[in-house]
Amino acid sequence: MPYFDAASAAPLHPVAHQALLASLDEGWADPARLYREGRRARLLLDAAREAAAEAVGCRADELVFTPSGTHAVHTAIAGVLAARRRVGRRLVRSAVEHSSVLHSADAHVAGGGSAQEVPVSSYGAVDVADFVRAVETEGTALACLQSANHEVGTLQPVEEVAHACREAGVPLLVDAAQSLGWGEVRGPWSVLTASAHKWGGPAGVGLLAVRKGVRFAAPGAADEREAGRSPGFVNLPAVVAAAASLRAVRAEADAEAARLRALVERIRAGVREGVPDVEVVGDPVRRLPHVVTFSCLYVDGESLLHALDAEGFSVSSGSSCTSSTLTPSHVLRAMGVLSEGNVRVSLPRGAAEEDVERFLRVLPEAVAGVRGALGAPGEASGGGAAGPGSLVVDALGRRCPIPVIELAKVIGDVPVGGTVTVLADDAAARLDIPAWCGMRGQEYVGETARGRYVVRRTQ
Amino acid sequence: MPYFDAASAAPLHPVAHQALLASLDEGWADPARLYREGRRARLLLDAAREAAAEAVGCRADELVFTPSGTHAVHTAIAGVLAARRRVGRRLVRSAVEHSSVLHSADAHVAGGGSAQEVPVSSYGAVDVADFVRAVETEGTALACLQSANHEVGTLQPVEEVAHACREAGVPLLVDAAQSLGWGEVRGPWSVLTASAHKWGGPAGVGLLAVRKGVRFAAPGAADEREAGRSPGFVNLPAVVAAAASLRAVRAEADAEAARLRALVERIRAGVREGVPDVEVVGDPVRRLPHVVTFSCLYVDGESLLHALDAEGFSVSSGSSCTSSTLTPSHVLRAMGVLSEGNVRVSLPRGAAEEDVERFLRVLPEAVAGVRGALGAPGEASGGGAAGPGSLVVDALGRRCPIPVIELAKVIGDVPVGGTVTVLADDAAARLDIPAWCGMRGQEYVGETARGRYVVRRTQ
Numbered sequence: 001m002p003y004f005d006a007a008s009a010a011p012l013h014p015v016a017h018q019a020l021l022a023s024l025d026e027g028w029a030d031p032a033r034l035y036r037e038g039r040r041a042r043l044l045l046d047a048a049r050e051a052a053a054e055a056v057g058c059r060a061d062e063l064v065f066t067p068s069g070t071h072a073v074h075t076a077i078a079g080v081l082a083a084r085r086r087v088g089r090r091l092v093r094s095a096v097e098h099s100s101v102l103h104s105a106d107a108h109v110a111g112g113g114s115a116q117e118v119p120v121s122s123y124g125a126v127d128v129a130d131f132v133r134a135v136e137t138e139g140t141a142l143a144c145l146q147s148a149n150h151e152v153g154t155l156q157p158v159e160e161v162a163h164a165c166r167e168a169g170v171p172l173l174v175d176a177a178q179s180l181g182w183g184e185v186r187g188p189w190s191v192l193t194a195s196a197h198k199w200g201g202p203a204g205v206g207l208l209a210v211r212k213g214v215r216f217a218a219p220g221a222a223d224e225r226e227a228g229r230s231p232g233f234v235n236l237p238a239v240v241a242a243a244a245s246l247r248a249v250r251a252e253a254d255a256e257a258a259r260l261r262a263l264v265e266r267i268r269a270g271v272r273e274g275v276p277d278v279e280v281v282g283d284p285v286r287r288l289p290h291v292v293t294f295s296c297l298y299v300d301g302e303s304l305l306h307a308l309d310a311e312g313f314s315v316s317s318g319s320s321c322t323s324s325t326l327t328p329s330h331v332l333r334a335m336g337v338l339s340e341g342n343v344r345v346s347l348p349r350g351a352a353e354e355d356v357e358r359f360l361r362v363l364p365e366a367v368a369g370v371r372g373a374l375g376a377p378g379e380a381s382g383g384g385a386a387g388p389g390s391l392v393v394d395a396l397g398r399r400c401p402i403p404v405i406e407l408a409k410v411i412g413d414v415p416v417g418g419t420v421t422v423l424a425d426d427a428a429a430r431l432d433i434p435a436w437c438g439m440r441g442q443e444y445v446g447e448t449a450r451g452r453y454v455v456r457r458t459q
Numbered sequence: 460m461p462y463f464d465a466a467s468a469a470p471l472h473p474v475a476h477q478a479l480l481a482s483l484d485e486g487w488a489d490p491a492r493l494y495r496e497g498r499r500a501r502l503l504l505d506a507a508r509e510a511a512a513e514a515v516g517c518r519a520d521e522l523v524f525t526p527s528g529t530h531a532v533h534t535a536i537a538g539v540l541a542a543r544r545r546v547g548r549r550l551v552r553s554a555v556e557h558s559s560v561l562h563s564a565d566a567h568v569a570g571g572g573s574a575q576e577v578p579v580s581s582y583g584a585v586d587v588a589d590f591v592r593a594v595e596t597e598g599t600a601l602a603c604l605q606s607a608n609h610e611v612g613t614l615q616p617v618e619e620v621a622h623a624c625r626e627a628g629v630p631l632l633v634d635a636a637q638s639l640g641w642g643e644v645r646g647p648w649s650v651l652t653a654s655a656h657k658w659g660g661p662a663g664v665g666l667l668a669v670r671k672g673v674r675f676a677a678p679g680a681a682d683e684r685e686a687g688r689s690p691g692f693v694n695l696p697a698v699v700a701a702a703a704s705l706r707a708v709r710a711e712a713d714a715e716a717a718r719l720r721a722l723v724e725r726i727r728a729g730v731r732e733g734v735p736d737v738e739v740v741g742d743p744v745r746r747l748p749h750v751v752t753f754s755c756l757y758v759d760g761e762s763l764l765h766a767l768d769a770e771g772f773s774v775s776s777g778s779s780c781t782s783s784t785l786t787p788s789h790v791l792r793a794m795g796v797l798s799e800g801n802v803r804v805s806l807p808r809g810a811a812e813e814d815v816e817r818f819l820r821v822l823p824e825a826v827a828g829v830r831g832a833l834g835a836p837g838e839a840s841g842g843g844a845a846g847p848g849s850l851v852v853d854a855l856g857r858r859c860p861i862p863v864i865e866l867a868k869v870i871g872d873v874p875v876g877g878t879v880t881v882l883a884d885d886a887a888a889r890l891d892i893p894a895w896c897g898m899r900g901q902e903y904v905g906e907t908a909r910g911r912y913v914v915r916r917t918q
Contacts, residue, residue, distance in 0.1 A: 028656070034768065036460070231562070233662055235661075236662060
């Protein structure tokens with residue numbers, strides 16, 4: 001049963017499994033104790049820290065283990081902001097950071113700080129000049145830029161940004177959760193975070209590296225463990241397994257990246273060939289080797305996920321109907337791309353070519369099935385002019401992708417030059433109606449009042 | 460090789476081991492996902508929560524999993540204090556709470572709040588009336604009382620205090636880290652915390668139960684997991700193992716408690732028989748079944764730990780020389796008992812009687828060896844009157860137990876009614892000189908200036 005959601009969590013790497021089992025027996029004691037079980041635990045902890053630091057590219061005394069990547073990010077952001085409070089209270093971040101960065105920024109703003117969001121291109125990358133301009137603004141205490149985007153796989157220009165941040169004297173936090181298993185983050189970053197269960201390590205382990213010289217004040221209640229930066233009893237068996245598996249996946253990384261990159265190319269091409277009205281999103285070149293994301297017009301993401309699950313494929317989605325908040329993912333919104341029928345395929349290490357081929361065989365029918373059930377119009381929806389010069393479609397209370405489907409159904413009923421006004425309160429419409437216009441070559445006039453979208457027929 | 464430090468960490472219970480292995484394969488996916496691996500993970504998480512909540516004695520929707528007992532305590536205290544800020548900013552705690560409570564209280568005070576410490580008896584228990592009086596003081600937002608002390612095993616009057624707190628309308632947090640494996644905490648507590656690796660579960664899991672109706676605002680950056688109270692990817696295999704082992708240790712608890720209680724009785728008696736000048740501390744009756752603590756006059760705790768380690772016994776100590784801060788444990792200080800040569804024995808489940816007997820055979824020689832190396836005086840140090848009416852002992856810069864040893868060596872040199880003044884800058888002297896006077900029947904006059912201790916010979 002092919003699992004294609006490695007960017008959420010990966011099954012345990014065999015090396016992690018083995019290391020975890022061994023250290024359940026050897027590493028359960030408190031490494032702060034003086035007796036032999038404690039000394040043994042201390043040796044394991046020190047060795048794990050050395051190994052992880054080498055993979056990160058920092059000194060062992062710059063790296064601490066946290067209970068998760070999320071904890072690493074929360075601590076990193078709060079820790080730098082608290083220590084640099086006198087410099088200023090501005091945080092700069094890209095629009096497509098992981099939710100843990102967004103939540104930290106929200107907490108900072110709630111506490112009286114400010115946060116500037118730097119927009120991204122339709123590929124999902126920040127522009128270096130834009131980012132640096134934001135960083136150079138007076139009072140910036142911290143800049144946050146992920147190494148690679150978790151939803152669309154686009155790599156960020158982290159190395160150039162890191163150099164510019166150093167010039168500007170502003171520390172840069174790099175969230176390397178998606179990329180660390182594939183290689184070191186280059187450039188003079190100040191703080192780096194990562195999460196072991198993304199590279200095949202166990203849950204329960206994050207990494208937080210803070211370069212010497214970066215001011216840092218751990219937030220909240222602290223204790224003496226992990227340099228005062230990560231309180232609580234260290235989860236040593238998991239830490240040992242995390243470090244061992246990081247070293248193992250790194251040893252295989254180049255070969256496996258090349259292999260997965262070819263499979264992702266195959267998916268990018270195969271999806272376009274097999275599915276009409278599909279938008280493959282993310283940078284086609286500067287991207288992670290294992291992630292590919294696409295959105296299907298007139299498709300409800302949740303139904304598509306269920307259809308693929310029934311065929312044995314586990315994938316995720318940034319569509320609004322698959323989120324608890326009923327809004328499309330902030331990444332797709334920031335990129336301004338179609339959000340309906342969104343699918344992220346993230347291949348685990350060892351993903352089989354035949355599973356990818358079967359996915360490409362199954363997908364078109366799954367999409368067609370969802371479209372059929374929703375009564376989606378065919379590809380060619382234009383046609384002779386006809387009725388009145390303007391029409392109003394009332395899609396209030398209807399969920400994505402219905403507002404777009406209703407729009408598509410009637411666009412042929414107004415003459416070229418005429419308009420269709422769609423009333424919709426589903427947040428996805430704000431993204432998907434303009435995206436539909438782009439795909440169909442119609443003119444998006446704008447949202448003339450909240451939830452009132454006007455489209456002009458141009459062909 | 461007998462490990463007698465179960466109150467720090469226990470080796471994994473066989474049920475935990477088995478559950479952990481099984482859920483490494485079954486529970487690695489994100490329980491928030493819709494596909495089958497995610498649904499399976501969700502089922503495991505829900506079942507673990509049900510089981511843990513039943514053992515705690517709360518509803519499943521009142522309980523969340525945290526990355527450690529420390530995280531549970533930090534979140535609990537910050538969460539209640541933030542939500543009750545309008546009521547007041549006073550925190551009340553016993554003097555012998557776990558360091559995680561102390562650190563949280565420190566952070567609260569650093570943020571402008573206040574904290575009142577309620578003293579304990581020489582057995583280490585709070586007086587109910589004292590505690591309730593502190594709780595009833597205007598502006599009290601939260602009271603914290605452990606179920607049982609982690610260093611000396613004394614049980615606290617939690618049930619009576621919980622009823623009084625409910626009367627007073629002040630939420631009570633019970634840190635149940637040491638006792639939850641032995642049984643439910645009785646009484647109408649508001650918030651409860653615990654730590655799985657104390658009962659034979661894996662590291663990486665704490666419990667945080669917040670009763671319905673208790674105002675709570677999770678501190679710092681949050682996410683949607685665990686009811687918004689514990690951010691980060693849930694460490695599901697560990698959570699499953701924690702819940703399974705809690706159920707398993709509870710099933711064995713009564714029988715094992717009776718067995719360990721008898722072994723602890725044997726240690727309490729055997730230590731007194733075998734070791735001269737020893738003080739067994741903690742409540743002899745109202746106590747945990749597996750913890751016993753004693754302090755040995757004229758003994759340096761670190762040397763004793765090493766001597767016992769060389770004989771194969773792993774125990775811990777609250778002596779100053781075994782702590783990174785070079786101060787005796789705050790628990791021993793609050794109890795006002797001897798801190799030098801302190802040993803905590805905490806028996807793991809299944810501890811063997813023959814190991815306990817061997818410990819009692821080995822201990823007297825280990826203590827005698829340390830005393831000999833330090834040149835400690837014999838038991839009868841009195842003697843004929845002699846020299847001047849007062850003497851000064853300069854023990855500045857000398858570590859515990861040297862100041863007390865020097866005092867003991869010269870007390871016979873002054874006549875009855877004469878005084879010995881000890882100059883000492885080791886923090887342990889503040890505890891150990893009065894304790895020595897109590898054990899020797901001499902009069903402790905007081906600390907007449909910082910680090911200047913006066914003792915009057917009375918016999």
